[in-house]
Amino acid sequence: MSELNEQNELTEERLAREIYARMTGVIDPELGKSITDLGMVTGVEVTREDEQGAQGADHAHGAHGADHAPAFRVHISIELTVPGCPLSDVIRQRIEDAVTSYPDAHLTLELTVGSMNEEKLGNLVAELKAARRENPFHKPGIKTRVFAVASGKGGVGKSSVTANLAATFAALGYDTAVIDADIYGFSMPKLLGVTSHPTNLNGMLMPVEAWGTRVMSIGMFAGSDQAILWRGPRLQRSLEQFLSDVWWGEPDVLLIDMAPGTGDMAISVAQALPNAELIVVTTPQPSASDIAVRAGLVALQVPMDVAGVVENMSWYDHVGERLRIFGEGGGQRVSDQLTAQLSAKLGHDVPLLAQLPLETDIREVGESGRPAVLNADGSLADSALAESFTQMVRSLMERDRG
Ligand SMILES: Nc1ncnc2c1ncn2[C@@H]1O[C@H](COP(=O)(O)OP(=O)(O)OP(=O)(O)O)[C@@H](O)[C@H]1O
The missing domain is CATH 3.30.300.130 (Fe-S cluster assembly (FSCA))
Known part of the structure; x- marks a missing residue:
């Protein structure tokens, strides 16, 4: 005893x-x-x-x-x-x-x-880098789903869609990372309300946390020495740098806000992220949807899956009346044309994932640093917009990855 x-x-x-x-x-x-x-x-x-x-x-x-x-x-x-x-x-x-x-x-x-001390930190960083082996998203079997958001034309709301989609993923419990690859027109820091700089651990950068997501954008270096480090001759390699110089761990979801346009960026994404799935954002009018189709057809040149199309600014609800300010049908047209040209290669149709309204909140709340799908406390808002994004998350996660 x-x-x-x-x-x-x-x-x-x-x-x-x-x-x-x-x-x-x-x-x-x-x-x-x-x-x-x-x-x-x-x-x-x-x-x-x-x-x-x-x-x-x-x-x-x-x-x-x-x-x-x-x-x-x-x-x-x-x-x-x-x-x-x-x-x-x-x-x-x-x-x-x-x-x-x-x-x-x-x-x-x-x-x-x-x-x-410097030596210990140096050893730790070397260990972490070795474990990560360069671009961490390149290794086979990685669980991270990568969604690259493209638009063709600027100003259609690609970045707003990315920010709200990221916030929705995070609010639904997914470990979510966001790369703002729109080097010249970066907007993620503003849309996600990021004001701090990434921590630099002996040359390895820690993404900044915002609304439950981990974010990296060249805009976070504005005015600092590191901005120079990341520009200049290495700009061509910017995406590769975002992937390999930043500690990401192994998130469930990585969203990439691509620069507008139809060419180079998608090729870089396809090379660096072979698992990436493209999401094409358009507005309803033909001038946007024609270019959006071209942005999606990049999948004919590079091995990249196309997850679907998002039509933004589809309507505006004004005192009980639904106004189609930018016309109708752009999202469906992009979906139909991409399906016609890509389904044989992809082995599936390219669906219209969502139609999103024109809402003052998306601009006002969004530009104040909080994605409109969220309440001030970071929970998902009880709104039609949040429901649309939640549905989008479900459709994306239910589909087989390409
Ligand atoms: N559904 C919407 N309702 C109201 N305003 C919107 C909506 N979507 C985007 N906006 C606003 O439209 C403007 C352009 O949006 P955003 O920056 O997201 O577009 P973008 O396609 O990423 O543009 P760029 O590629 O030029 O950066 C922003 O002021 C944004 O707040």
């Missing part, structure tokens, strides 16, 4: 081990890996407190709230990847939650936060 007690006794050493084990479940929000795997936890020290000390201290009570439970002081030292890491508060909170939920003792947490 006394042997059993000894085995079960909560020693400082045993508690230190158990707290360390809890730290393995604390995930770095940017890198998506455990802080112990990343070498961030550099020390866990536990000291027993006497009864007096236990009452005097500001205790983190265990789940049992055990009044007679022993009291300990837990000192955890961590090293973050960069000093003043913007997500350090999230990491602190996650550590605190992991410690305070410990059931069998009163624990007082002391946290020392430092940052890695």
